[in-house]
Amino acid sequence: MIDDNYPELLDYIKTLKVIDTHEHLPCKEEQRIYETDVIKEFLSHYLDRDFVSSGLQAKKLRKIINEKIPVNQKWSILKPYWKNVKYTGYGRSVSIIAKELYGIDNISSDTIEQLNSRFLETLRPGHFKKILKDLCKIETCLLCVETIDIDYDPVEERSAVCDRELFSPVYMITDLVYPYLWSHFERIEEESGVRITSFSRYCEAVEAVIEKAYSYGVVALKNYLAYHRTLKYRRVSRCAAEEQFNEIFKTKHIPDWHVRYAASGKDFQDYIFHFILDIANKKNLILQIHSGIQEGNGNILSNTNPVLLSNLFLEYPDVTFDVFHMGYPYQNEMAVLAKNFPNVFIDMCWTHIVSPNASINALLEWIDTVPVNKISAFGGDYMFIDGVYGHLRLAQANISKSLAIKVNDGLLCMDEAKNIAKMLFYDNPKNIFRL
Numbered sequence: 001m002i003d004d005n006y007p008e009l010l011d012y013i014k015t016l017k018v019i020d021t022h023e024h025l026p027c028k029e030e031q032r033i034y035e036t037d038v039i040k041e042f043l044s045h046y047l048d049r050d051f052v053s054s055g056l057q058a059k060k061l062r063k064i065i066n067e068k069i070p071v072n073q074k075w076s077i078l079k080p081y082w083k084n085v086k087y088t089g090y091g092r093s094v095s096i097i098a099k100e101l102y103g104i105d106n107i108s109s110d111t112i113e114q115l116n117s118r119f120l121e122t123l124r125p126g127h128f129k130k131i132l133k134d135l136c137k138i139e140t141c142l143l144c145v146e147t148i149d150i151d152y153d154p155v156e157e158r159s160a161v162c163d164r165e166l167f168s169p170v171y172m173i174t175d176l177v178y179p180y181l182w183s184h185f186e187r188i189e190e191e192s193g194v195r196i197t198s199f200s201r202y203c204e205a206v207e208a209v210i211e212k213a214y215s216y217g218v219v220a221l222k223n224y225l226a227y228h229r230t231l232k233y234r235r236v237s238r239c240a241a242e243e244q245f246n247e248i249f250k251t252k253h254i255p256d257w258h259v260r261y262a263a264s265g266k267d268f269q270d271y272i273f274h275f276i277l278d279i280a281n282k283k284n285l286i287l288q289i290h291s292g293i294q295e296g297n298g299n300i301l302s303n304t305n306p307v308l309l310s311n312l313f314l315e316y317p318d319v320t321f322d323v324f325h326m327g328y329p330y331q332n333e334m335a336v337l338a339k340n341f342p343n344v345f346i347d348m349c350w351t352h353i354v355s356p357n358a359s360i361n362a363l364l365e366w367i368d369t370v371p372v373n374k375i376s377a378f379g380g381d382y383m384f385i386d387g388v389y390g391h392l393r394l395a396q397a398n399i400s401k402s403l404a405i406k407v408n409d410g411l412l413c414m415d416e417a418k419n420i421a422k423m424l425f426y427d428n429p430k431n432i433f434r435l
């Protein structure tokens with residue numbers, strides 16, 4: 001029974017300021033894609049995968065995304081599948097956007113053109129601020145950046161990397177741990193200023209890149225390699241790692257008009273991630289790490305169980321591990337990890353649209369098991385701006401439902417529930433990321 005307290009909590013939660021723990025938006029509004037329409041934009045990720053999962057051929061989806069055809073024609077291809085996908089979190093997020101941002105109650109053949117023309121009107125400067133600041137009350141979004149040299153202006157240092165009015169940069173270390181093209185090594189050389197001629201020089205370059213990232217105001221490092229490999233990072237000898245590293249030079253002669261692979265093996269990756277964690281431990285850095293469900297149609301889910309990270313949690317006690325996506329569907333394992341390890345924190349980024357119901361239930365479980373200062377409620381994890389709005393509205397509803405149940409059960413009074421909500425959306429991420 002949540003009826004009595006839910007509306008009061010939801011009203012209160014909608015007034016709260018938010019720290020958004022994770023986004024993939026363009027670093028600056030002017031870098032968004034302007035050659036678009038509402039369908040291309042809303043299917044840039046997530047919901048497109050539900051369409052494919054429900055039977056839409058990937059080839060047809062690519063046609064919708066890549067070709068310039070009228071939106072009503074695109075909709076006629078999508079329509080048979082919309083009735084299957086509209087109830088998922090991804091579908092619901094898009095319906096919320098259509099309704100609350102564009103005044104369209106029901107996406108259909110009759111409304112798709114109107115939705116598109118209203119959407120196109122928002123492709124002008126100021127829409128990012130309107131969504132993030134005015135409507136979502138987001139103080140800052142932690143934004144993933146691939147490189148630290150984007151538009152760097154030494155005079156206007158605050159604008160380095162991304163728009164600092166909206167974002168706080170998080171540096172992706174994926175290419176450092178898992179470089180597989182010569183272009184990756186060349187970028188690392190460029191960012192570090194170190195010529196990579198040996199394994200020792202490579203380690204030197206990695207350290208220099210991390211130092212440079214922090215000098216530009218990065219607030220955390222991020223590893224999303226659970227898309228590519230297991231989260232189990234073994235301790236391996238420097239010798240084994242160096243042997244695998246040396247393999248990369250076998251392809252150095254391949255001409256640059258050809259794809260130039262420079263693959264290195266798992267021992268190398270394991271060693272380099274431990275090497276980075278050692279730096280992070282020495283400097284008390286924060287590491288955001290992907291666990292659980294991978295975006296896309298098909299991957300190896302068992303690679304992503306956060307339990308596989310236990311050796312790292314034990315061996316690097318001074319690193320703050322912000323573990324993503326509540327480990328879904330391993331959210332019970334996540335509870336035990338966050339309960340037992342002082343350096344492990346639960347991040348609900350992406351989760352409210354992956355499964356609204358699992359998010360509600362997980363929070364019910366965690367309030368019973370995990371200290372409440374260890375959970376962050378929201379990270380939009382979207383590549384398109386309106387998605388952040390749809391996701392936040394779902395997150396606010398989900399957290400309100402969980403807390404309303406706890407109030408009705410007599411575990412919390414209303415004031416305590418409101419205080420926990422403020423911790424989850426604002427105080428906790430502010431403290432965890434030292435903002």
Ligand SMILES: [Zn+2]
Pocket residue numbers: 022023024381
């Ligand atoms: Zn993400």
